[in-house]
Amino acid sequence: MDQRPIGVFDSGLGGLTALRELRRILPREDLIYFGDTGRVPYGTKGRETILRYARQDVAFLRSFDLKAIVVACGTVSANALAELTAENDLPIFGVVEAAAQAAVRAASNGRVGLIGTSASIRSGAYEREIAKLDSAVAVTSRACPLFVPLVENGRFRPGDKVVELVVEEYLAPVKAAEVDALVLGCTHYPLLADAIGAFMGPGVALIDTGAVCAGHAAQTLGESGLLAERDRGFCRYFVSDSTQDFARLASVFLGETVRDSVERVEIEKY
C-alpha cells in the first residue's frame, strides 16, 4: 500500500483523457495533474525544447511526494522518456510502450496505423517499440499537426466540416494501407475519435494511448502493491496559463464537471 499521489502531466489538456481513465479504474488514488497550457503545443517544437519543458514539468510534480508519474503526452513520451526515467528515482509511465502492445494485439492482419504530432512521428519511438514486440508488423505513420490546434479550439464535434476535411487528408494514406488498428499517438486525439472512426470504418480498432497507459500504470502499481487504500481520492489541477478557462475546457476532456481546485504554476521557475 502506498497512499502518496500519482502525478500526471501533459503539454496542455490532452492528458486529461488519461486522467479520466485513471480516475475510473483507480478511484481511490490521489491524483495531481499539471497541464503546461502556457507553452502548449509541444508537438511542433524541437526535441531539445521538449526535453527542457518535460524536465520542468517533472520537477514541478516532484515538489509533491509522489509514488509515480504518468507522462500523459505522446510527444514527451516519444521524445524524452529515457532521460526522465534515468534522472528520476520513481516509476515513470509513458504512453508509447502500452500503446505499442495494444496495437500489436489488435492488428490481426499485421498492419498498424500510427498518427501523432510532428515531433512524435519524427522520433520513430512508436515504430521502434512495435518492432521490438513483433518485427513483422508493418506500420504506416502520419504526422497530424493540425489535430491539436483543432481540439484545443473545441473543434471536434460531429459534422464539423473542417475536422472532416483534415481527417480525410491526413488519414487517406493510412486507410489505403488497410490497417487493422490505428494508434491515436497523442492524448488529444480521442476527442476526434468519432470523426476518425467514421473515416477509417468500423473494422479498425482505435488505440486510445492515454487510456491504455492508465491501464498499464494501474496494473504495474497494483502488482507492486503500491495502490492506495481509502474511500475516494482527490484530484488537484495545476496549469501554467490562466486558470479561468480551464474548468470549462477540462470538463470536455474529462466528460464531467471539474469541481476540484485549479491553480496556476510559474513553470519556468522549476
Place this chain on the structure above:
Amino acid sequence: MDQRPIGVFDSGLGGLTALRELRRILPREDLIYFGDTGRVPYGTKGRETILRYARQDVAFLRSFDLKAIVVACGTVSANALAELTAENDLPIFGVVEAAAQAAVRAASNGRVGLIGTSASIRSGAYEREIAKLDSAVAVTSRACPLFVPLVENGRFRPGDKVVELVVEEYLAPVKAAEVDALVLGCTHYPLLADAIGAFMGPGVALIDTGAVCAGHAAQTLGESGLLAERDRGFCRYFVSDSTQDFARLASVFLGETVRDSVERVEIEKY
C-alpha cells in the same frame, strides 16, 4: 542620426512580415529579431501570460543597446503595449495604432472588418483605436484561432482546401457586413492574403499590420532624426526553440533566403 539597432519581436515567425518591410524601407538599419518559437502561439493564451512573455521578450532585446523596439505581434500589441511603453525608456511601436489609421483611411464606406487571434479580438484594442480616430466607423470583428496554426504548418498556398474552408467559415460574417477594408490584425495573416483576398473580393483593401507598423516606425524615427547612416545594416535572428528549421521557415515569411546568423535564447531567464 542614431546608429544603434532596432529590436523586433513576435511570438514566432509572423513578425518577419514586419521585418521584411523594415528592411525594404530602412535598408541602412541594423535589426535584431526575436521570435519566441518555443512558446508560440500567444494568441490562445491569457492576458497575464501574454504580458509575462512580452516583458521577457523586451528584456532580452534590451540586452542590446537599442534605439527602438517594434512589437511585430498583434496579440502583444493589443494586450500589453501600454505596460511595455510605461516600463521602458525607449520608443516602442505596436501594430494596433498604425493599422487603425490605415483602416480608417481605407474604409470609404465607414465599415471596417477586423480579424485577429482570440486574445487580440477579446482585448478590444483595435476597436478602441479606430473609435478614437472616427467614432462613426463600424467594426465587424472575428477571431480566427486556426489561422496561426495553419500558417505555422506551412498551410497557406493557393488551392489548399482546408485553408479555403477555414477562410470561408471565419470571414463569411465579415463579408456579409460589406466592409471596405479588412485589418489583418496578426502578422501571420499576410501569408494568407491570397486566400483572404479571393474570398473577400477585389473591392476590399487588406491592411497588412506588420507593414503599416514598419512604415509608422520608420516615419517616426526619421522625423526624430534617429535613422542610421551606413551602407547596409545587418540582421541578427534569435529564437527560443531549435534554430534548425528556422532558416527554411523564415525564408517563406521574408520572401528571401536567410543568410544571417540565427541563435537560440533561453528566454525564461529574462
